[in-house]
Amino acid sequence: DQQVKQNSPSLSVQEGRISILNCDYTNSMFDYFLWYKKYPAEGPTFLISISSIKDKNEDGRFTVFLNKSAKHLSLHIVPSQPGDSAVYFCAAGLFAGYSNASKIIFGSGTRLSIQP
Amino acid sequence: DAMVIQNPRYQVTQFGKPVTLSCSQTLNHNVMYWYQQKSSQAPKLLFHYYDKDFNNEADTPDNFQSRRPNTSFCFLDIRSPGLGDAAMYLCATSRVTRAYNEQFFGPGTRLTVL
Numbered sequence: 001d002q003q004v005k006q007n008s009p010s011l012s013v014q015e016g017r018i019s020i021l022n023c024d025y026t027n028s029m030f031d032y033f034l035w036y037k038k039y040p041a042e043g044p045t046f047l048i049s050i051s052s053i054k055d056k057n058e059d060g061r062f063t064v065f066l067n068k069s070a071k072h073l074s075l076h077i078v079p080s081q082p083g084d085s086a087v088y089f090c091a092a093g094l095f096a097g098y099s100n101a102s103k104i105i106f107g108s109g110t111r112l113s114i115q116p
Numbered sequence: 117d118a119m120v121i122q123n124p125r126y127q128v129t130q131f132g133k134p135v136t137l138s139c140s141q142t143l144n145h146n147v148m149y150w151y152q153q154k155s156s157q158a159p160k161l162l163f164h165y166y167d168k169d170f171n172n173e174a175d176t177p178d179n180f181q182s183r184r185p186n187t188s189f190c191f192l193d194i195r196s197p198g199l200g201d202a203a204m205y206l207c208a209t210s211r212v213t214r215a216y217n218e219q220f221f222g223p224g225t226r227l228t229v230l
Contacts, residue, residue, distance in 0.1 A: 009156065034218070043206055043221030104219065106158040
């Protein structure tokens with residue numbers, strides 16, 4: 001049972017336009033959400049996060065929107081650049097007690113291709 | 117630069133032959149994770165160490181074991197690899213805080229089972 005779903009395996013966007021990557025989740029108890037970016041032959045790198053008590057977080061060209069009622073989040077990249085071509089993973093996490101490490105659950109990823 | 121290092125980057129083993137994957141970190145993080153990722157799938161958490169405390173995921177096969185001899189190193193042992201264990205294995209680290217669990221990943225080891 002996938003708790004975090006990325007239903008679009010791939011997305012192609014023209015350079016300079018907006019890229020919108022979507023993610024759905026099933027567990028309303030998640031405390032925070034993250035986006036990771038992965039280039040070939042490298043491990044995922046953290047991109048941006050959002051707390052479950054917020055509906056928007058912005059960092060430069062990257063904005064994450066959270067719609068808790070719909071259990072949906074999205075990552076907007078504006079403007080899209082060739083270097084943004086990568087696989088993007090959505091992830092969700094629960095805070096743990098101080099004696100435990102919290103865990104995050106990943107989606108299956110969306111491959112974004114930015115076309116010149 | 118502080119980082120997470122995985123060796124080797126590519127590992128080929130034979131069906132049933134034990135194999136060990138290595139992860140080291142210079143971040144001094146107290147949590148280390150091992151994930152398995154198969155093609156076009158989500159990374160799947162196998163287990164993690166919080167300091168010396170080992171935490172196994174309920175659905176991780178017994179075939180997979182781990183060791184963490186010190187803060188910097190963590191090993192993944194596959195006792196009898198099957199064809200279905202061919203995958204990318206990712207190591208990650210994090211600090212335990214109440215903030216978001218931002219995990220830092222190594223480049224991964226791609227395991228091939230012949």
